[in-house]
Amino acid sequence: MKMGELVVGGPRLALFQPSKERLDQLGAWFHAEYPSLLRFAYFVSGSSHAAEDLVQDAFVRLYRSSGRVDDASFKAYARKTILNLARSGFLRRTREQRSMMKERDAVSQLADGTARDEMWRAILSLPARQRAVVALRYYEDMKEADIAVVLGISVGSVKKHTDRALEALRARLGEERRS
Amino acid sequence: MSFESQLKETFMKHADDVRPDTQSWPVIEKRVVRRHRAGMFATAASVAALIAVTAIVTPRLVARKPSGFSKHGKPQPTATEPTPVQRGPIAVHVGADQGFQISIPTGWRAGWWEGVYEYEPAGLPSLAKGGDTFAVSVKLVAGPYDRSGISGAEDPTEMTTINDHLALASEYVGSDHTHDAVYQIQWASCLPPSIECSSNFQNNTLVVIVRASTEALWTKYWPDAQNAVRSIDAYDGTHPAHLEPPTNTFGNSDSLTALMTRFLDARVERVNAEAFMSPQAQAAFANTKNCLDLYRSRMTHKPWTSYQSVNRIDLGSGRAKFLVMMMMDRNNGGYVESITVGPAQVAGTMVSAAIASADYSCNLSSGD
Numbered sequence: 001m002k003m004g005e006l007v008v009g010g011p012r013l014a015l016f017q018p019s020k021e022r023l024d025q026l027g028a029w030f031h032a033e034y035p036s037l038l039r040f041a042y043f044v045s046g047s048s049h050a051a052e053d054l055v056q057d058a059f060v061r062l063y064r065s066s067g068r069v070d071d072a073s074f075k076a077y078a079r080k081t082i083l084n085l086a087r088s089g090f091l092r093r094t095r096e097q098r099s100m101m102k103e104r105d106a107v108s109q110l111a112d113g114t115a116r117d118e119m120w121r122a123i124l125s126l127p128a129r130q131r132a133v134v135a136l137r138y139y140e141d142m143k144e145a146d147i148a149v150v151l152g153i154s155v156g157s158v159k160k161h162t163d164r165a166l167e168a169l170r171a172r173l174g175e176e177r178r179s
Numbered sequence: 180m181s182f183e184s185q186l187k188e189t190f191m192k193h194a195d196d197v198r199p200d201t202q203s204w205p206v207i208e209k210r211v212v213r214r215h216r217a218g219m220f221a222t223a224a225s226v227a228a229l230i231a232v233t234a235i236v237t238p239r240l241v242a243r244k245p246s247g248f249s250k251h252g253k254p255q256p257t258a259t260e261p262t263p264v265q266r267g268p269i270a271v272h273v274g275a276d277q278g279f280q281i282s283i284p285t286g287w288r289a290g291w292w293e294g295v296y297e298y299e300p301a302g303l304p305s306l307a308k309g310g311d312t313f314a315v316s317v318k319l320v321a322g323p324y325d326r327s328g329i330s331g332a333e334d335p336t337e338m339t340t341i342n343d344h345l346a347l348a349s350e351y352v353g354s355d356h357t358h359d360a361v362y363q364i365q366w367a368s369c370l371p372p373s374i375e376c377s378s379n380f381q382n383n384t385l386v387v388i389v390r391a392s393t394e395a396l397w398t399k400y401w402p403d404a405q406n407a408v409r410s411i412d413a414y415d416g417t418h419p420a421h422l423e424p425p426t427n428t429f430g431n432s433d434s435l436t437a438l439m440t441r442f443l444d445a446r447v448e449r450v451n452a453e454a455f456m457s458p459q460a461q462a463a464f465a466n467t468k469n470c471l472d473l474y475r476s477r478m479t480h481k482p483w484t485s486y487q488s489v490n491r492i493d494l495g496s497g498r499a500k501f502l503v504m505m506m507m508d509r510n511n512g513g514y515v516e517s518i519t520v521g522p523a524q525v526a527g528t529m530v531s532a533a534i535a536s537a538d539y540s541c542n543l544s545s546g547d
Contacts, residue, residue: 023211027204035199042197043190051197056207063211119189138183139190170182 043135046124076150122172130165282410311392313400324365324384342412358397362387438532456534457523481507
């Protein structure tokens with residue numbers, strides 16, 4: 001601050017300004033991980049609009065937790081936050097707010113043929129945690145131990161969720177093919 | 180193609196269903212700023228609310244009205260918890276003998292006799308005189324505060340605190356409609372500064388009695404009295420109540436007692452007792468040939484720590500002679516003085532009540 005410089009409420013209002021350092025760090029994480037997090041959110045939620053909201057909400061929460069999160073733990077923390085948000089009331093709220101957009105999603109999916117994708121429909125029928133496990137395992141090629149860290153569960157639980165997810169998918173695909 | 184390969188291919192295929200929006204970051208940044216500010220405002224509001232709640236609740240917890248009980252089937256008084264508002268200017272009175280300070284409404288009379296401090300609204304008679312009145316009296320008695328029946332309150336009903344002093348509060352409605360609220364306060368204070376306290380002094384009780392002769396007087400003055408009780412605390416020397424010399428507004432004999440009390444308090448506090456004295460009285464105290472000394476014993480060089488009244492003789496013409504005993508130690512005797520209070524010159528101004536003259540006795544008298 002220069003001598004004679006007029007400062008209006010700067011120091012007192014500083015408390016109400018977010019930390020620039022933390023915002024910059026959050027921005028760096030965003031630009032590095034946004035696409036993969038958006039896809040993960042999409043796989044978990046099954047909706048592109050909900051995925052965008054999930055990621056934004058996760059970053060807002062990350063800001064508050066960024067003092068406890070570093071570069072090494074960011075990826076796991078962000079995915080865990082997205083999954084937790086998806087499993088909480090977040091999706092219900094999003095579904096209500098975006099019911100019209102969902103209809104538009106469905107129309108666009110029908111248009112490009114994705115709605116006819118049996119496997120995709122089967123994946124979307126899985127519970128969120130099972131969907132997250134298979135997405136991490138088969139899309140992000142994570143090992144079971146890494147999935148356990150991301151989701152904050154044991155390796156045994158990862159195996160159990162994976163087995164149940166695959167079993168459910170097979171059953172669902174079998175039903176569709178029979179019908 | 181294996182099932183797992185098919186699964187992987189499906190994910191790869193649908194990964195492009197979502198397209199990263201380059202405008203997402205500014206949106207997130209705005210949301211972060213908004214959320215941060217909302218959180219800070221919420222925190223500030225919570226802190227402010229907490230402070231406000233504390234400010235409201237704490238005084239009520241610290242000095243709750245006694246829950247009260249009724250004897251002889253008499254109804255409970257209608258007086259309820261007073262609104263904790265300032266009802267007017269207050270004056271800090273120091274009970275030097277007993278080491279307390281109390282804030283009383285200005286205009287109330289402060290009296291002292293035989294170790295009992297008494298405060299009454301202007302125009303009401305003292306308890307000793309009788310008649311319908313309202314008074315707050317304060318007295319130090321020996322023994323623990325939770326001793327039952329210490330003040331005639333046979334059923335101490337409520338544990339409370341008054342400025343961190345433990346206290347028992349009780350209430351009594353007599354068959355003659357008199358109304359008493361009694362506080363037995365744990366009193367372990369000593370007079371500052373550098374006064375030696377005996378172990379007995381640490382375990383005494385300050386008994387405060389709020390008494391109204393009638394229900395109407397109780398209703399009228401109870402809020403003031405409760406504020407006064409709430410204000411009772413150990414005298415810490417920060418409120419010397421006697422720095423100002425008396426004005427010439429004293430018009431009755433009670434003002435003589437009040438002035439005497441102030442004078443003796445000031446001597447024990449060692450603060451500005453000269454302001455109450457005529458030149459003749461000052462000369463008497465300054466005379467090294469007698470045993471009078473304003474703030475300490477000339478014989479032992481120990482400061483006065485307390486005093487007791489012995490007698491009062493009304494001389495007429497607005498004058499009274501007080502026999503008082505100045506004490507260095509509560510457990511031992513003191514030096515008897517004869518002090519005349521009446522009209523006198525103080526600092527060049529004639530006032531109706533001042534320490535006009537003083538006699539002395541160098542004999543050590545019994546304390547009790």
